[in-house]
Amino acid sequence: MSNTTDGTKAKESTRNRPTVKHPSSQTEIESLGHEQPYEGQERNPDAPADIHEIKPRKRKSQWLEVWQRLIKNKAAIVGGILLLILIFSAIFADFIAPYAYDFQNPQFTRQAPSSDFWFGTDHLGRDVFSRVVYGSRISIQVGFIAVGIAMISGGILGSISGYYSGRIDNVIMRLMDVLLAIPGILLAISIAAALGPGLVNIMIAVGISSIPRYARIVRASVLSLRDQEFVEAAKAVGANDFRIITKYIIPNAMAPIIVQSTLGVAEAILSAAGLSFIGLGIQPPIPEWGAMLSQARTYLRDSPHMSIFPGLAIMFTIFALNLLGDGLRDALDPRLKG
Amino acid sequence: MHKYIGRRILLLLPVLIGVSFIVFTMMYITPGDPAAIILGEQAADREIQMLREQMGLNDPFIVQYGRFARGVFTQLDFGRSWTTRAFVFDEVFNRFPTTLTLAATGVLVAVLIGIPVGIISATKQYSLFDNIAMVFALLGVSIPNFFFGLMAIIIFSVWLGWFPSSGYSSPMHMILPAITIGTGSAAMVTRMTRSSMLEVIRQDYIRTARAKGQKESVVINRHALKNALIPVVTVVGLSFGYLLGGAVLTERVFSINGIGNLMVASIQERNYPMVQGGVLFIAFTFSVVNLFVDILYAFIDPRIRAQYK
DSSP states (O other), X not given: OHHHHHHHHHHHHHHHHHHHHSHHHHHHHHHHHHHOHHHHHHHOTTOTHHHHHHHHHHHHHHHHHHHHHHHHOHHHHHHHHHHHHHHHHHHTHHHHOSXXXXXXXXXXXXXXXXXXXXXXXXXXXXXXXXXHHHHHHHHHHHHHHHHHHHHHHHHHHHHHHHHHOXXXXXHHHHHXXXXXXXXXXXXXXXXXXXXXXXXXXXXXXXXXXXXXXXXXXXXXXXXXXXXXXHHHXXXXXXXXXXXXXXXXXXXXXXXXXXXHHHHHHHHHHXXXXXHHHTTSSOOTTSOOHHHHHHHHGGGTTTOTHHHHHHHHHHHHHHHHHHHHHHHHHHXXXXXXXX | OXXXXXXXXXXXXXXXXXXXXXXXXXXXXXXXXXXHHHHOTTOOHHHHHHHHHHHTTTSOHHHHHHHHHHHHHHHOOOOBOTTTOOBHHHHHHHHHHHHHHHHHHHHHHHHHHHHHHHHHHHHTTTSHHHHHHHHHHHHHHHSOHHHHHHXXXXXXXXXXXXXXXXXXXXXXXXXXXXXXXXXXXXXXXXHHHHHHHHHXXXXXXXXXXXXXXXXXXXXXXXXXXXXXXXXXXXXXXXXXXXXXXXXXXXXXXXXXXXXXXXXXXXXXXXXXXXXXXXXXXXXXXXXXXXXXHHHHHHHHOHHHHHHTO
C-alpha cells in the first residue's frame, strides 16, 4: 500500500506541474486525461491505483450533470416540491388529517369550509380535508404500482422484441399494436370491468393498459444499442443475453424510460381517478379522489366544495408530475428541448 | 399512392381481428356465469344449464371466439344485451352519432385554440404571451376532464346560468361538453404546434425565405406552417381517438346519452356484452380514424408520398 501511495504522489506532482506552469493551455488536456483512464496509465505505468480512482468519478458525473441541469429548471423544482409535499402528506396522513377518513359526523353534513373543517364536510359529515389527505396515499400507490407493472412487463417485452428481432419481435409488436388500437381509458375500463372493482384490480387494469407504450420505448432503445461496440465486447467476453440486456443495454436506455415513467405516473393517477369516477374503481369508504368527485356530483349545486377540493388535489398532483417529467426530459436530453 | 392506401387498409384487418380477440377474451375471463346473470337469482340449475347449452357456453374457448368473430365481421353482430336481449350493435350504433359529435366538437375546440396559440407562442418565444400560454397548456394537460366539466357546470350553469348543465338536445347544450372534452387536447395541440413551429423556424429554407425579402406573415403562414403542421396532424388524429375514449367520462358528467353513458350504466348492471360492444365499436372507429390520419399524412407530406410512387 505504501508503494502505491508513493507512486500516486510522485505521479500527481509530475502531473500537476505543467498545469501550474501553463494553466491556459494545459488544463483542458489534463481534464480530458481524467476522463480517459487509459491515457493516465500510459503515462504512469507504475501507478495502476489511478484507474480505480477515476472510474467511479466518471460514472457519477453523468448523473451529476443531469441533476445540475434539472435543478436549474425552475418549473421542475416547483414540480418536485409539490410532489414532495404530496408524498409527505401521504406518509404522515395520520398526523396531518384532523379526523379519520371514515369518521362520520351526522350533525355536520355538507358544511361549507370553515376553521373546523378546512375543506368542509361531505354528505355523511366526513371531513373533506382529511379525506383528501388520506386520498394522496391511494393515488400515489395506484400511480407508482400501475407504472411499475407497466414498466416491468413492457420493459421485458420490449427488450426481447428489440434484442432478438425476427419473428418474436413481430409477434410482440403486433400484439402491442392491437392494444394501442383501443384508446387507453377504454382498455382500462374493459379490464377493470372484467376484473371487478377494487384497489388492486385498478392498478392491474391501468398498468396493463399502458404496457404497449413502455414496450415500444424500450424496444426502440434496445434496437439502437444492440449493435454498439460495448455490447459486442460483452458478447466477446462471453456474457449471456440476460446479462447483456440487464447490465449493458438497459442502464444505457434509462433516460427515455425515466421520462416516460414520470409522465406515466401522472397518467395512471388520472386514469384511476377516471375509473373511480364512473364507479369501477375504489369502493367506499376508501377516500379516493375520483370516487369522492363521483359522490360529490350529486350535490354539485348546493355543495360545490365537495367536488372542488378533491379535483384540485388530482390536478396539482398531475401538474407536479408533468412539470417534473418535462424538466427531466430536458435535463436528460438537452437536444430535445424545444 | 393507391398502393399505399391499399396496403394500409390491408394492415387494418389483422388489427381489427386482434382487437376483437382481446375484447372477447376479456369478456370470457369475467367472473360470473352469463346464463346465471341473464336468468337472475331465482333460476333453477336445469334452466341455467339449458341456456348455457343454447348460448354455446359449454364449447371450447376457441370455438366460442370463432362464433363471436364470425358474427362481428360478417353480420356486425356484437352479441346481445344480457338484460334486454337487444342486439348490442343496434344499441351502440344508435348512440354513436352523439358520441361522435361530442368527440368531433372537442377536436374542433382543440384545433381552433391549439393551432393559433401554438403559432403565436412559437413566433414570440419566451414572451409574456408564450409563458402564460405554456402555463395554461400544462394546466390543461393536468386537469382531469371530468373535474373540468364539474367546474364548468358550477361556474357557467349554476352561478352564471349561461348554459344548461345536462342533456344534449340543442347547440347550447353542446358548448360546455365540447370545451370540457377539448381542453386537454387543445393543450396538447398547443404544445405540439409550438415545438414543431420552433423547430421549423430554425431551418435554412425559412432563412432563405426571409433573406429574399418575403413578408413575415407569408414566411410564417406559407413556408413554416405547412411544414410544422405534419406532426400536429398526428396529434389531432390521435386526440380524436383519445376523445372518443374520454367521451365516457364527459358524457357521465353532463348526462349525455352516448356510448359512454351506455357503457357506464351497463357496468353497473353487469351487462358485460354491452360494455365490450362499446369498447369494440370505439376501437374500430379509432382504427379507421388512424387510417385516415395516415393517408392524410401522405397527402400533406410529399416525402411520404414519394416512397410509395
